[in-house]
Amino acid sequence: MRLLILLPLMLFIIACKRGDDTPLKNKEKFEKEHSDFATKFQNKVRDIYTEKEMHGDFIFAVVDENGLAYSFALNREILKGEESSLDNDTPIYIASSTKSFTGTLLKILEENNVLDLNNSLQEYLPKLNYGDSIETQNIAIKNLLNHTHGTFSTSMTWKTAFLGYSEGNEELINDMNTDFLFDPSGRYRYSNVGPIVAGMVAEKVTGKTWKALMKEHIFTPLQMKNTSANVSDYAIEDIRPSFTVTKERGIIEKGLYKSDITMHASGGIISTINDLAKWLAANINQDNELLDNGSWEELHTSTTTQDKKYYTYHRNGYSLGWDIAEYQNEKILTRFGGLAGISFHISFMPDKKVGVIAFSNDNRAYLLPHMMANYGYNLINKQSADSILNIEKTAFDKSFKREDNIKYPDDSHVLTVNTLNDAILGTYHNAKNWPTINIFKEGDHYIFKWGVLKGKIFRNDKGGYSSNLGVLSRDFKISNDTLMTGSLIYKR
Template structure:
């Protein structure tokens, strides 16, 4: 395989009949100059730019997409091409959407956390080959698991075998006190364990790694990320804290259905829900610095040997996602194959947001893509593949048509989902029992409360809340932004899934 270095990119540009000054693009520093050079890149590569633009606009119009789509091609020296599309832009209206728009990267955070762990290991602050007992002796699973056989590396590559629903839901959805001691207590009391050492993907490993990092360094995972990754790479618009940003500038997820149109719009994460498996907000401009550092294995962050471990599979997996055949996992990247190339990916998704980041190490090229319409979660991957195939001189248009079939199927499935409508909203006149009040879990989960607003009711669970709707079976449901939750109430007992809550008597 040839490298997609400057010579290959030049060949690609010659293929479409135009040569562009790539060195200027790669050397410019200020955001204004970067924007100018990106415009010039687009203008000097009209065939690719026009085809890409036509394809994404065609999909937006045909599927009546809502929300945003952001895309970038990145080389070893930085951003090469970008595109931002939403309905306002398509219609020629002003929009805040651009390369500096804050976007949530969801589970791609795991790649950042794995890299941070390697950085701290090089600095002698943590040893990935030491066991949990060295850093978190209080995490003992009531002595039912031999924690001396679970190493920090196992946490990062998902071979630790442990899982906790309570820990996962508190950190991702419901919130908690913010104290690691609470999470460790939850884990000690609510866990599953598979001793086989097989790859089992979950949020748990990186989250426990972050707690171990705090124990070893005395600093939070969030502070360590800023000090050792964001600042060295000059990612000044990247953060692990929602409160660092103007909330209304964060690109929200959009939930849409064929029957009712836009159901929900918003970004429901808060600081307490930003964790080491899904807790980074960044921009295309900043992420291009991160991705290019991975592509060139920049010694600003790590040695070549550490980069190799980050980018090389150390555990097998046999899974497929869309067109990517995943064969292994490193300390934060899925090792996959696409069109004969080894490709490293680590995607993310939450409540409509779909985030794609990938690169082909041998060809020194990578893609960043983001969409926020829940029905179009395959779209970032579809368009990434199109760009890769154009750059690799594959039959890009033919492959695109084949892969679009899978996109269409996924879109149609999501579009057909049924959501509660206004006629199902639970109003004061329709409730047959006094459901207002506070409910406590019988097993240590965050409290639930139900209160009235105007003529309807609000379901509050941890830090999330949403309107209550009636279901056909006489029970209730609520869209909490990050998730939908069904529940029933009989007398003073509220049941949601397998969880039992008892109403507090006033």
């Protein structure tokens, strides 16, 4: 009887430690320890948002060893006191922060004796041979995860991130075998390639997709019920979109430029603040629900060196998915992500056992999540938060102004439908298996569709055409049946 009484209490305590729930007690504890945090933080964000006449969303959270401790959301609706769908359960795209999940997945598979991160690429993916120009027996799976493998493929990177592809991993492996660059130095060179190939290795040895493995080994154990590697698991209007904005013209473009095929092991997760708090708490606690302590240590310890500065962070190393850096003399692990207007920040200070999640989607404010993460840390750590923010805001102001002044084509330059312009209509194919380009009419204008992306066609000042595809802009020229975009040649 005594055991039956104690069991629910024990289960509740375990759930709270794993972050499956957000105990009110944890928020109350944070508020008690940092009584002026909410007022100072919220006022500062509102001031900046109003000063810059921002659009879109900003959402922020503090996470400690017990889970979510504080959160705050802001957009134009909230600022006006109106109802908004932005909250801790709103789906957001986390972009390259996916890499820390993929590194953890591969470490889980190693701990389960499914693979060995020190074994070679040749052993697991013999078909990936780079035209026999690279000795893939010298590339370990660990090298793929920490960006020291030295390989890069433009076509594979563009297809997985932007354009899509139709023939699965076989097509991507063929692209890498025929279109690649190689740096044999073994130095850290960041790109999407390594984690995507590591995801292919995971698929090869398990017979399951990277997406299914993420759900099985990370999302489900941590009860991240609103997290997925598929866009189609959500109503598209519920996912916070990118905003391309200028002060002069307001919102230029708005949309989520991702589909299931472009959700990949380097940038392919949609989640929520509540779910991400569970993930971050698991890292802070080195939760043995996923891994033992030794495996966590490798995930959080530098496996290669780097010497780079990003905003205020001096990065000195990279683990299997996290940048190792310093901020205000504290060790900090960060993994940022961006796409079009979306900017995502997740980080934690292991010695302080505290972390931060921040997201914005106004393209001009891509430094805002990092700046406000710093402000949050400095308030928590009793630093001169306002003085430091005033210094750091200089870089933010410059970047915001630069983005605000970008000139985008307007509808006065749109290519209007007429018999003469109809000459560009058609389907264009590339001999090197880049995705097809289709040009077709839509209402009174023309559409340039490249793979899964599409946008209106404009006349440009170079005697050709341009199209804003949301996540990127593309110039092109057409002569008879030949379309040229950059160095790529297409035939109708």
